[in-house]
Amino acid sequence: MRHTRHHLPHFLMILPFLLLFGAFFLYPILSGFYYSFHDWNGVREPVYVGLENYTKLLGSRDFSRAMWNLFQYIAITVPLGLSVAFGLALLVDSFTGRWANFFRNAYFLPVVLPAFLAATIWRWIYAPNFGLLNMMLGWIGAEPVSFLNDTGTMLYALIAVDVWVSAGFNMVIILAGLKNIPADLYEAARLDGASKLQQVIHITLPMLAPVMFFVLTYSVISAMQVFDKPWLLTGSSFSEYGGRRGALLFPVMDMMGRAFGGVQFGLASAYGFLLTLAIILVTALLYALRSWSNRR
Helix, strand or coil: CHHHHHHHHHHHHHHHHHHHHHHHHHHHHHHHHHHCCEECCCCCCCEECCCHHHHHHHCCHHHHHHHHHHHHHHHHHHHHHHHHHHHHHHHHHCCCHHHHHHHHHHHHHHHHCCHHHHHHHHHHHHCCCCCHHHHHHHHCCCCCCCCCCCCCCHHHHHHHHHHHHHHHHHHHHHHHHHHCCCHHHHHHHHHCCCCHHHHHHHHHHHHCHHHHHHHHHHHHHHHHCCCHHHHHHCCCCCCCCCCHHHCCCCHHHHHHHHHHHCCCHHHHHHHHHHHHHHHHHHHHHHHHHHHHHHHC
């Protein structure tokens, strides 16, 4: 009792955090898990349906389409984004003084742009009649392309936007890792006659392994939750989303559409937990692969 009384001020100090954590984190998770086993439209009393919501989702064509789009999106945008960010970090690291600050800020600018503004810029770039890209294609005599309405180009158009937006953030993280690599290693390599490429392969990449793993994991988790960019690029609403033939349909979009467009909150809750499970499994797989590679 005396021990508890001694720590009472400490408990009172963290009480506001615990209340907010319980109200805005634990309660939504637990209530969402509860509703995932119920048929509920947000108004009437929930009706228990067991695993019906989960089985309905797993057999849904939209769910399969969204997961396939997500797989393609991750398979391209994550390695491409990491490569671009790594290249930008090496470029910025080669400058000093004002030029280093200029390029770092210039490449980071897309990260701080509001999502709707970034989408507006790229919708203008992709516009079929007066967009910048189609103007450039016209200069070489090519036919205009409807980047955001052609199912063959929509995914790649989204990937370009995502790399443009996210590369700056990843660049800053990688650049911080580059600054922590001892200069003595590069000096010794130069004395041994190592080229720039050999220094990158044998010094930079091994020393950056923990940083690159963090960026990889963060990029994968972020990609699995993609929502705002495809939603804004396709001008989606809760009643119509995903673009032409669902070419830019992703799990979070489908979940939001089912919840607020179809008023199927139980089904949307099940969707959220399936996506959460997928994120946990993929993250665990990445950590397992890293542990396995470290033991080799």
